[in-house]
Amino acid sequence: MLTRRHFIQTAGSALGLAPLAAQAHVGPPHTTPESFDPVVKRIRDDVAVNSIHVFPSYFVLYHVTAPGVATEYHVAVGDAGRNFRGTARVGRKAEWPSWTPTKNMIRREPETYAKFAGGVPGGPDNPLGARALYLYRGNRDTMYRIHGTPQPWTIGTAVSSGCIRLKNEHVIQLYNQVEVGAQVKVWPS
Numbered sequence: 001m002l003t004r005r006h007f008i009q010t011a012g013s014a015l016g017l018a019p020l021a022a023q024a025h026v027g028p029p030h031t032t033p034e035s036f037d038p039v040v041k042r043i044r045d046d047v048a049v050n051s052i053h054v055f056p057s058y059f060v061l062y063h064v065t066a067p068g069v070a071t072e073y074h075v076a077v078g079d080a081g082r083n084f085r086g087t088a089r090v091g092r093k094a095e096w097p098s099w100t101p102t103k104n105m106i107r108r109e110p111e112t113y114a115k116f117a118g119g120v121p122g123g124p125d126n127p128l129g130a131r132a133l134y135l136y137r138g139n140r141d142t143m144y145r146i147h148g149t150p151q152p153w154t155i156g157t158a159v160s161s162g163c164i165r166l167k168n169e170h171v172i173q174l175y176n177q178v179e180v181g182a183q184v185k186v187w188p189s
Contacts, residue, residue, distance in 0.1 A: 044068070097126070
């Protein structure tokens, strides 16, 4: 299993250089005063460009922008047992997407989600925020998303029904860089 520490290590450490990974916080970001702004990191050279890697236990998402380089975003993830795991691809993208809770969400928490069964139009108060990347396996929508949020204070926490949330300004940046078809890997905790 690839760990976050191994993901951000570079060949420079073998050469005695101080890798950026050594400066990186390796615990959950909400335990330190570090900024939640995106940061460019040196990573392993063998990770595919334009791929996305999520490490839920560290509340981080990496978008690989060049060989050995990724942008690190802080995210919110699903409550224990609700996170997507494994590989997928970005099957489609949407700006200011509409949102409808899944049948499982309504069944599990009808007091919270039943009132939204007809859907919520896109806009600043929509739970999917400014942009959404829809995760697919084959031609099947997994119902998991990488999306914005109108609740930026949730970043660095496990609060959702399983989707990966970013601040709206960060998901817009990611959305503009990621192509449909990009590979996504959510690593186990």
